Amino acid sequence: MIILNGGSSSGKSGIVRCLQSVLPDPWLAFGCDGFVDALPAGTLASDEGIVFGADGGVSVGVEFRVLEAAWMEGVVAMARAGARVIIDDVFLGGAASQERWRRALGGLGVLWVGVRCEGAVAAGREVARGDRTVGMAVAQAGVVHEGVRYDVEVDTTRAESMVCARVIAARVG
Amino acid sequence: MIILNGGSSSGKSGIVRCLQSVLPDPWLAFGCDGFVDALPAGTLASDEGIVFGADGGVSVGVEFRVLEAAWMEGVVAMARAGARVIIDDVFLGGAASQERWRRALGGLGVLWVGVRCEGAVAAGREVARGDRTVGMAVAQAGVVHEGVRYDVEVDTTRAESMVCARVIAARVG
């Protein structure tokens, strides 16, 4: 199992697709975006669920955390059942988020990957992609890495997704 | 856990969103489309993976089945961990597909839902949505239900998604 953590517009999804392309075995890719899509529309924009602010802030409630914990157990179960799994996530709680994954993992082996990108550059890419609220990239660029420990770190500020993927792939297997 | 089975363009996704809206508790929704999106691009269009033919035919190989089995175990694990989970799937193998889910479920309770739609009507909706290969709807309309046993069946040929969702919701909890 590989878990990538990075802020919004840091380039996680692109790295994941490149990783799937360069790794010789088939890896399944899931991420926090897919989990949010699985939530009922009513849970989005609810204080109990997840709220995306107009300024790019994101806050989550108890209901979100309960469902997220079940989702984490499920993707770990896929790995235990024999699938190779890549996760891309945004550790809004920094070290506390990593700890939640650790609990779900039990003793299962994982490669922790930090995906960094300078806030100003990520903010420009946020405008360029056009499908994210402006402000998320800067708000998350630093905070998601606070207290998190990685096996490997990449920085997309100046490196292409494919180059980052090759660095990570060299640490797999 | 709720598992919906129906052919392409039979209206499963719409029913799922309506179900999430009418059910009082939050339910997570996953489906075979999301699983296919999680596969590496190289597994799509590979004989070992899944091939979408130009005529609407779909064939899957060994690699697909192995990863799918792990995915099934994972979503069942989410339900065991306390999440309410709705699955929408296309039982390309009919009864054999249902049996695969039964094995993954262990003894976990599930509501089996059949989503039917006359082939000709589904074919028209396939043209109207514009994002599916023409031919899938007709090819799958009947075969996915062969030998499958349901707790409740809905038919979208003449009933709206919301109406079908209310019928299903009445059978939940």
Add this chain to the structure above:
Amino acid sequence: MIILNGGSSSGKSGIVRCLQSVLPDPWLAFGCDGFVDALPAGTLASDEGIVFGADGGVSVGVEFRVLEAAWMEGVVAMARAGARVIIDDVFLGGAASQERWRRALGGLGVLWVGVRCEGAVAAGREVARGDRTVGMAVAQAGVVHEGVRYDVEVDTTRAESMVCARVIAARVG
């Protein structure tokens, strides 16, 4: 040129794709959604531009109207240049919106098509599609048709997109 008018979630886009499929000649399809996508992100959510309210209300400002007028002239120019063009639009201003198209058309021939759908049914489809703010369908179901004159009208409340498309196609050419 064919211009379809109907409220949000009344089924215009599906009818357009079916029309393109059943008409023997190639028709280009453009719509107000495409025009909104062409606007700068800053014009969305600006009083001068277009604001999508959380309750499903939509209001447009002067800047929007000026750019829309230029867009209308442009799509009419495509038709004058020999292309067959289908437009799907939401006449938020009812008869006044139709008048704006008439001015842009000059004397160019057009088939005016009304796409009706009962508000309650459109509201259910709005939930089912999951990508529109709930409330738009009901808010627009009636008002967009006020004072508008049509050559042909279809009602998607009980008729499939493909059936409606055949009714319209019978009036073309």
Add this chain to the structure above:
Amino acid sequence: MIILNGGSSSGKSGIVRCLQSVLPDPWLAFGCDGFVDALPAGTLASDEGIVFGADGGVSVGVEFRVLEAAWMEGVVAMARAGARVIIDDVFLGGAASQERWRRALGGLGVLWVGVRCEGAVAAGREVARGDRTVGMAVAQAGVVHEGVRYDVEVDTTRAESMVCARVIAARVG
């Protein structure tokens, strides 16, 4: 009017969104992708229309050219009607494509922008974005610029979309 030309995955769309963000006036953005979306499904994959090959090759037929010419006249008409318009296009025919635009423009002023990206880098981004047939980026990287004359050129191989947009914006107005 601003016309950007560059190969697939060279970063045109991102630059356009950044341009819309940094330019003080509102600019409408249209592109060849939007034109292709406006075509009937039957025109895609037809020799008369446009065929996207499995190897990334793209070929267009007579019907495509006729409709494209009408589309070009239409977007130029939007500019003549007072709208500021940005176009992003892929000059599959190089200088001949530019000549087609020149004919449509009549004497209307335009800023010609070349968007370059080294083929190998564009190919990596093609894998990272995951929604384009692999091979298009390399096939188009050079050929689209053959014989084309520009007012300003940017290279996304090492420069961010936002940086390129600022270079272009400095040449506007």
